[in-house]
Amino acid sequence: MTFARKKIAAFAAVAVAAALVLSGCADTGSGSGGSTEGEGGGSDNLSITFLPKNLGNPYFDTSSKGGKAAVEEFGGTFAEVGPAEATPDAQVSYINTATQQAVGALVVSANDPKAICDALNEARDAGVKVVTFDSDTNPECRDLFINQADSEGIAKVQVDLIADQIGGAGEVAILSASANATNQNAWIDLMKEYVASEYPDITIVETVYGDDDDQTSFDKTAALLQSHPNLKGIISPTTVGIAAAARYVSTSDFKGKVAITGLGTPNQMREYVEDGTVTAFALWNPADLGYLAAFAAKALIEGEITGAEGDTFTAGDLGEYTVGADGVVLLGDPFEFNADNIGEFDF
Amino acid sequence: MTTTTTTASTRAIRDYDRPLWRRIFINREFAIIALLVLVTIVAAVSIRGFAQPITANYLLLDVAPILLIALPMTLVMITGEIDLSVGSMVGLASVVTGVLTQSGAPFEVAALAALLVGVVGGAFNGFLVTVVGLPSLAVTIGTLALFRGLAVGLLGTTAVTDFPEAWTALAKAKIAGTTIPYIVIPFLILLALFIVLLHFTPFGRGVFAIGLSKDAARFSGVNVERTKFILFVLSGVVAAFAGIFYTLRFGSARGDNATGLELQVIAAVVLGGVSVFGGRGHLHGVVAAVLLIGVLGSSLRLAGVTSDVINIITGGLLIFSVVAASVLAWVQRIRAKAGPPLRVAASSAP
Numbered sequence: 001m002t003f004a005r006k007k008i009a010a011f012a013a014v015a016v017a018a019a020l021v022l023s024g025c026a027d028t029g030s031g032s033g034g035s036t037e038g039e040g041g042g043s044d045n046l047s048i049t050f051l052p053k054n055l056g057n058p059y060f061d062t063s064s065k066g067g068k069a070a071v072e073e074f075g076g077t078f079a080e081v082g083p084a085e086a087t088p089d090a091q092v093s094y095i096n097t098a099t100q101q102a103v104g105a106l107v108v109s110a111n112d113p114k115a116i117c118d119a120l121n122e123a124r125d126a127g128v129k130v131v132t133f134d135s136d137t138n139p140e141c142r143d144l145f146i147n148q149a150d151s152e153g154i155a156k157v158q159v160d161l162i163a164d165q166i167g168g169a170g171e172v173a174i175l176s177a178s179a180n181a182t183n184q185n186a187w188i189d190l191m192k193e194y195v196a197s198e199y200p201d202i203t204i205v206e207t208v209y210g211d212d213d214d215q216t217s218f219d220k221t222a223a224l225l226q227s228h229p230n231l232k233g234i235i236s237p238t239t240v241g242i243a244a245a246a247r248y249v250s251t252s253d254f255k256g257k258v259a260i261t262g263l264g265t266p267n268q269m270r271e272y273v274e275d276g277t278v279t280a281f282a283l284w285n286p287a288d289l290g291y292l293a294a295f296a297a298k299a300l301i302e303g304e305i306t307g308a309e310g311d312t313f314t315a316g317d318l319g320e321y322t323v324g325a326d327g328v329v330l331l332g333d334p335f336e337f338n339a340d341n342i343g344e345f346d347f
Numbered sequence: 348m349t350t351t352t353t354t355a356s357t358r359a360i361r362d363y364d365r366p367l368w369r370r371i372f373i374n375r376e377f378a379i380i381a382l383l384v385l386v387t388i389v390a391a392v393s394i395r396g397f398a399q400p401i402t403a404n405y406l407l408l409d410v411a412p413i414l415l416i417a418l419p420m421t422l423v424m425i426t427g428e429i430d431l432s433v434g435s436m437v438g439l440a441s442v443v444t445g446v447l448t449q450s451g452a453p454f455e456v457a458a459l460a461a462l463l464v465g466v467v468g469g470a471f472n473g474f475l476v477t478v479v480g481l482p483s484l485a486v487t488i489g490t491l492a493l494f495r496g497l498a499v500g501l502l503g504t505t506a507v508t509d510f511p512e513a514w515t516a517l518a519k520a521k522i523a524g525t526t527i528p529y530i531v532i533p534f535l536i537l538l539a540l541f542i543v544l545l546h547f548t549p550f551g552r553g554v555f556a557i558g559l560s561k562d563a564a565r566f567s568g569v570n571v572e573r574t575k576f577i578l579f580v581l582s583g584v585v586a587a588f589a590g591i592f593y594t595l596r597f598g599s600a601r602g603d604n605a606t607g608l609e610l611q612v613i614a615a616v617v618l619g620g621v622s623v624f625g626g627r628g629h630l631h632g633v634v635a636a637v638l639l640i641g642v643l644g645s646s647l648r649l650a651g652v653t654s655d656v657i658n659i660i661t662g663g664l665l666i667f668s669v670v671a672a673s674v675l676a677w678v679q680r681i682r683a684k685a686g687p688p689l690r691v692a693a694s695s696a697p
Contacts, residue, residue: 055653084654089597089604096405097648100396114508115599118519179504180601209504 045104046076048297050290051094053109053135054086057212058265059239059286060109062347063134066290067107073316074298076104086178086212088112095119098128105129105297107290110137113182117141129300133293134286135183139326143300143307146293148284149334151183154237155190157282157334158262159199162233165259165279169201170232173224175245175262177212177238187237205231210241217244225254236262242281246272266337266345273342280338287347289331292318296329375620375672376632383639390646397646404526408519408596410641411530412437412589412605414634416612417619418541419582421633424616425545426557426575427625428476428483433586434608435494436468438601440590442498445507445600454511458591462584468494469583473576483579491609499602507600518595530592537585542630550574558625614665615640623669640664 050067052060064080071078081097083090088111096119098106106128110116113136120130120141133146148154162172174191176184188207195202205228210217217240225231225248234249236242242264249255255277264281272278295315296305305311311323321329337345391398416433423430440461447457468490475486520529545551553574556564565571594600619636621628640661647657 055655079651081648081651081653084658085606087601087603087606088599089593090654092597093405093409093644093648096409097396097645100399100402100405100649102396112506112508112599115506115597118515118598180506211504 044302045102046071046074046298046301047101047103048076048078048105048107048294048301049098049101049103050078050080050082050293051091051098051106051108052080052082053091053111053212054084055080055082056084057086057240058268060134062265063109063286063290063293065347066285066287066292067294068290069287070291070294070298070316074295076294076298078294079103086111088115091116092119095123099123099126102126103128104301105131107131107133107293107297108137108142109134110182111135112180113137129297131293131297131300133289135181143327144296144323145326145328146289146296147328147330148286148289149332150330151186151190153333154263154282155187155194157336158187158235158237159191159194159202161261161280161282161336162235162259163199163202165261166202166232168199171203171205171228171230172233172235173205173228173231174207175217175220175224175234175236175238175241176207176209177241179209181212181238184237191235191237210236210238210244212238212240214240214244217241218248221245221248225249225252225258231258233259233261236260236264239263239265239268239283242278243268243272246277250275250277263334264337265347266342267347269337270342273337273339280336282334282336284331284334285347288318291316292321292329292331296321376629376635379619379632379639380635383635383642386639386646387642390642390649394646394649396649400526402526402645404521404528406638406641406645407531408528409645410637411528411534411596412593412608413611413615413641414534414637415537415589415592416582416586416608417615417633417637418537418630419578419585420612420616421619421621421628421630422541422545422551422554423483423575423578423582424613424621424623425554425625425628426578427561428575428578429487429613430472430483430579430582431487431609431613432468432472432490432494433582433589433612434605434610435491435498436465436583436586437590437593437605437608438498438603439468439494440465440587441594441600441604442502442507442602444591444594446501448510448600449507454514461591462587465584465587465590466580467583468587469580470576472583473579476579477572477576495602495606498604502600502602504602508598510595510598510600515595515598518592533588538630538634545630550577554578555626558622558627611640614661618665618668622672 048067048071050064052064068078081094083094091111095106095116099122106123108120108130110132117137120137124130130142131144131146132142134148136145166172174188176188192204195204206224208220208224210220221234221244224234234245236245242260242262246260246269249258249260250272260278261281263283265283269278269281292315296313299305299313300307305313305323307323307327309323309325312320314320323329420430420433443461443464444457447460448454472486472490475481476483517529521527522529545554553564553569556567556569557571557574561571590605593605615637616633617623618640619633621633643661644657647660
């Protein structure tokens with residue numbers, strides 16, 4: 001009996017060990033196959049890793065698609081990694097991994113301007129070029145920031161859109177992403193300034209945070225409409241938020257009475273534009289943003305630019321760009337989507 | 348203490364009945380340590396970028412909070428209890444450190460206050476479990492929500508990022524000439540303390556006795572309530588210490604810091620061979636399990652495996668190890684029922 005029991009114990013231990021090692025081997029095998037093929041490219045290490053705020057976010061799926069197209073165009077190796085949750089601590093592990101892999105460049109959308117700084121600087125010390133896009137870190141932690149549009153332009157287009165839709169007067173609320181998202185906060189401050197100076201009859205009554213989570217944003221929309229019965233419009237400067245807000249309003253009594261605008265993607269907003277819940281919204285093209293970021297990373301790796309003000313480089317089909325103050329490259333003006341043009345876009 | 352119950356005494360006798368090499372090689376802790384060595388070797392050989400000194404630095408920094416909290420958690424779980432509030436305590440300690448630093452207090456004072464919050468939080472758990480007599484699962488699910496609520500309530504959804512450079516640098520600094528971060532020093536000190544406490548003191552024998560049979564432990568003079576209370580306080584204060592480290596490492600105090608950490612800690616403790624029903628476990632198995640999960644995560648990330656797949660693999664690992672242990676116990680029970688008692692069967696065999 002005791003012998004039999006020991007045999008079972010031994011068998012179980014060996015089985016667990018074998019199964020785990022096999023699963024580990026299988027996965028590492030297939031994975032490393034994907035990431036190692038990059039180094040054969042030549043003397044320049046054109047392996048470029050994209051690290052969005054989180055994976056499974058359609059906005060970043062699109063920007064990564066643009067980045068991948070660019071990397072394939074100039075013959076480098078593209079990889080996309082990222083955490084499931086948009087938190088800075090989760091991003092640090094992936095930055096460390098890129099350092100270990102000695103990739104040519106890391107293209108990051110920062111979940112916190114400061115928390116990932118040390119990890120990024122350690123990567124740079126190890127020779128990795130760091131480009132931020134969409135959401136910046138402190139300037140001393142990266143080589144370049146690819147700005148989707150300047151904050152003034154983004155704030156202005158959203159305020160103009162809502163003012164147009166509510167007739168220039170009434171109560172408006174803001175549904176943002178997380179409360180420490182660098183870009184969102186900058187836009188909100190500018191929106192408030194712009195409203196105060198240009199639209200004295202519009203009042204911004206409250207700012208709520210949906211944490212870029214669909215359900216949270218949906219619930220916050222419902223709460224906003226409950227607590228402000230005179231609300232005439234909601235500005236949501238985040239693609240997750242505006243879609244959730246539109247989804248709530250489209251099936252409620254507020255449809256047609258409360259205007260929804262902000263920053264959205266055409267595919268997410270298409271049905272709400274078609275059913276009349278949303279008249280117009282704005283965004284840049286995230287695919288172009290990823291495309292530009294990848295070309296900027298290439299220019300850094302090849303030493304064509306250093307990130308100094310006045311440096312110029314060519315970004316494939318998008319043409320020539322110049323590095324501005326603080327190592328910022330501007331993609332261009334925001335783009336306005338409405339029922340007339342939404343059919344032309346697919347992202 | 349283990350001789351106070353029949354099951355324990357048979358187990359003890361059976362254990363010493365086996366040849367030494369069997370006792371060393373055929374047990375769960377050894378399986379985990381062997382697996383850790385194996386996975387590390389496989390990763391070093393097959394994954395580009397793993398076999399370099401900096402890997403040790405990143406890996407240890409990543410698992411440090413789990414390593415720290417797993418120590419008291421092992422003892423708590425050996426008594427048959429659980430502390431689910433540790434992840435939230437990390438967040439709360441982080442926020443307390445942040446808020447006090449922001450309001451002008453020296454960092455050292457803020458950190459001490461955070462440790463005190465850990466003591467109070469742990470004592471609160473301990474009070475509800477031992478004095479009020481509630482099950483720890485229910486109590487700590489409650490405090491999991493409570494501590495997290497306090498953390499988010501205190502700081503809102505903002506973050507405090509201004510900490511003294513000297514401290515944030517120290518949290519990540521490498522011991523001179525190596526890539527080992529300084530955090531291993533307090534960890535090793537705590538590990539030594541917990542090993543002594545668990546394996547070389549009457550208190551530790553009491554911990555095992557409570558897990559095997561609370562009543563038997565009480566009859567043999569173990570102060571069950573006091574032991575559990577002390578363990579919950581230790582759990583709280585170590586979680587708070589991990590929270591301070593976490594804050595410094597990322598230079599960021601946030602209410603949502605370390606969300607879900609309790610699950611990683613408990614997974615590692617269970618994987619390391621601590622019985623979820625109490626009474627069994629070793630710290631070295633738990634430490635190996637934490638490192639195993641860390642090495643798996645780090646190497647899979649290097650190999651370009653996405654985080655959800657990594658979660659599936661580590662989760663599968665845990666479930667498989669628990670299922671294997673249960674199947675083993677079940678087979679034992681069936682065999683015990685089918686034949687005469689183990690000792691008799693063994694000795695009367697021709």
